[in-house]
Amino acid sequence: MSEIIDLKQEIQKSTLSANLFFACYTDDVPQNGGACVKYKDDQIAIFNFTRRGEWFATQNLCPHKQQMALSRGMIGSSGDDCEPKVACPFHKKTFSLKTGECLSGDDYQLKTYLVVINDGKVFIKID
Amino acid sequence: MAKKNVVIIGNGMVGHKFCEKLIAKTDEYQLVVFGEEPRIAYDRVHLSSYFDGKTIEDLSLSTIGWYQENNIQLHLGDAVTEINRTDKIVHTHSGKTQSYDYLILATGSAPFVPNIPGVEKDGVFVYRTIEDLDKMKAHASKCKTGAVLGGGLLGLEAGKALLDLGMQETHIVEFASRLMPRQIDDAGSKLLQGKLAQLNLQVHLNKNTSSIMGENEITGLAFADGSVLELDMLVISAGIRPRDEIAKLCGLEVSSRGGIMVNEFMQTSDESILAIGECALFKSMIYGLVAPGYEMADVAASLLCNIDKQFKGFDMSTKLKLIGVDVASFGDAFISEPDCTSIIFEDTHKGIYKRINISNDGKQLLGGILIGDADAYNMLLQTVNNKIILPPNPEDLILGSRGGAAAEGAGVMSLPDDALICSCEAVTKGAICGAVIEQDITTVDGMKKCTKAGTGCGGCVPMVKDLINGTLAENGKYIKNVLCEHFDYSRQELLDLIKMNKIKNYDQVLDTFGKGDGCETCKPAVASILAGLWNDLILKQDTIQDSNDRFLANIQKGGTYSVVPRIPGGEITPDKLIVIGQVAKEYNLYTKITGGQRIDLFGAHLSDLPIIWSKLIDAGFESGHAYGKSLRTVKSCVGSTWCRFGLHDSVSFAIEVEDRYKGLRSPHKLKGGVSGCIRECAEAQSKDFGIIATEKGWNLFVCGNGGSKPQHAQLIATDIDNATCIKYLDRFLMFYVRTADPLTRTATWLNKMDGGIAYLKNVIVNDSLGIAADLEEEMAFFVNTYTCEWKAAIENPEMRKRFNHFVNAPEEKDPTVKFEEMRTQIKAEAW
Structure with a gap:
């Protein structure tokens, strides 16, 4: 319960201080998978990591070949500390969902966003 | 206490490498970088790839974010114009001033333009x-x-x-x-x-x-x-000319022929100013390659951390692919008789030239040149650098051993520990083997992250791989054939476990037999196992399916999809052809005949897939499973119905076989062929299974392959009738589905099989394992439960909803999708 209250406080704080964007409803995003939302002229990939009870959001553009595809990628974890990750459907470059770092040894960096869930709605914090 | 300032002039490959090296060693300095070019350090070595599709981002070595994270001040597009050595201050073009405790000159070089009349002309x-x-x-x-x-x-x-x-x-x-x-x-x-x-x-x-x-x-x-x-x-x-103007201007010692003079610690004549890369002149030599530049960066960073490291000159051996042609030169490439003995191999037909120079006593390799085939480069370079005693027949080094089969990579393990394997990042054999033993690194990707070996030019990657495998083998580690980090089982083991425990979804498989949260390797592998065992609709678990299976279409450049309706045996009516044409026109699709006798429609937006398929299905088409690791096509020749040589009706049999196995999920894709006579127009012997008509019936061939390693299919039964042929095929395909590793075609599966084709024939034809009835039963279950996935998908509103690009704007298509025109059709924008 405490987590939910925290989130509500977070939302109240955030709406006052920062920009929360209503992206979609929770059931718009497949379980353990991703979906793409349009934000202005931008595309953001949202991941519903049901298995971990976590939500993540990153840029939808895979920096490797500049393809708008990450939301269609498979998610999973890497290593002993279970770093959550997504694999691009094109060439399977993988990226940390937490930090956006490329885990396949290349020097790419994804932009990540904070996701807030409230009342069946998915919000993304835009900075 | 305020940090001391290190100011770096130049944000090229070497300047950037210096920043990486210094922050890896210490955090006691504040780094300030001035770059003349407007963009962050990029890969100049692979510059020409900018014209064949690579973008500036692809070539970038880093990101602005990286500099920010590491608290490095980065000023791009601002050249330093003056160095005031007395006050230790630099002035920039835009009017900035910056004080320094240490100054690093990484100004690189400029192209040398000879003084020919007219060089100023346009063009x-x-x-x-x-x-x-x-x-x-x-x-x-x-x-x-x-x-x-x-x-x-x-x-x-x-x-x-x-x-x-x-x-x-x-x-x-x-x-x-x-x-x-x-x-x-x-x-x-x-x-x-x-x-x-x-x-x-x-x-x-x-x-x-x-x-x-x-x-x-x-x-x-x-x-x-x-x-x-x-x-x-x-x-x-x-040629190049070192950029030494500002050094000259502030009175540093500069060679009359260009280049800032440095000592073995990369210090210039002013000991708080260092120079590295192509602007530095060490012992009358400019090093115009990236590897020595990186080594200089490391020496300079070491000096600032009081680590004793000296630059001792650098091996200028190189290997590169020039316009697709391998060219390598190593050690003393030009020494000639009588100072050495040269062995030269030349094959003008294939375009291969190899020369190795050997000491007169025949014991040591001094250097050489390789053109057209430089596979041996890494090992030859190591042989020179480590003064390894040559074998009695040194020509084997360039000709390969003829006769006795030497294990590939066997030579790598004989190198000394201090042999430099990755010269771009200065990683030794000892460091690589150490990472395998102490940190359990078992993959090239892991090694890249752990030691950075192989992240520069990439030329050493094959050798790194050999070293990893060699070290694992030397330490008696069983290289177990496991799926991935989440499952300690092979595909076959996991299939048996899932089958015995009757598990039907991925999460439960992971909870019961695996660990972690899965990945892009095990998810599709388990998806394939589940589909092969239970034949459930794969979209019920869409997010564990591989890229193409997830949307029942093949993702193509630019993020659009291609659509391939099934055309069994390659037979199609004019009416159906018209429907394909109409659909392609309506949705602006590029059409092409595939190698498997069907028609591929490219360039479909994700959100158009359901409507495209509903029109095709209305006209009587079914999914062609071109996206799946499953049966693709059974190709046929026209056979006895029309052909004057045809012995049997190959088209009818191909349609029967294709309809029987359509949708069968397998470790890799499956292709078949049926030919109506020995002329073999259907090329059945290059397929996973091939059926060829004889006077008395059919000959059945299995485990052929086209693709990158072509292999002829092998005969397992002769002169059999239709029913027997189907029976053997049932057994063969199910045995493959059950036992092959993920992404292994039937040809590779056979090549790895103990006992080879004789064993396989015994299992399929003579039922030597006593499993034939099981296999046939499993196939019967499979055939009876087939449904067209696309039909199911378009009839289910929940599934249909998944085929939108934006969940919050389902009616909008991806605006980044772009097409170009070619021969009156569309093609994807190049990447």
């Missing part, structure tokens, strides 16, 4: 920065003929760039009597010249350019011998 370019490339690109559109002045390494790269820019004619003009005069000999040059000619690059040697012709714009080159070459653009690549 004359140099080849160094992205800006240079953009200018060339802008000019090239109106040009037909281009040339490069200079046939060295960079000049040939520039030649490739001109080819990529679409020149109809490209010339290389070289003053010396051979190409790449610093790296290869006359014979090598001659061979290389021939190879380049095949690629439409004309080489002119011994040409002394006297002037550049044209009014304002270049029209040609005039040579001292009186000849003339007409052209529309020229790239000058006549």
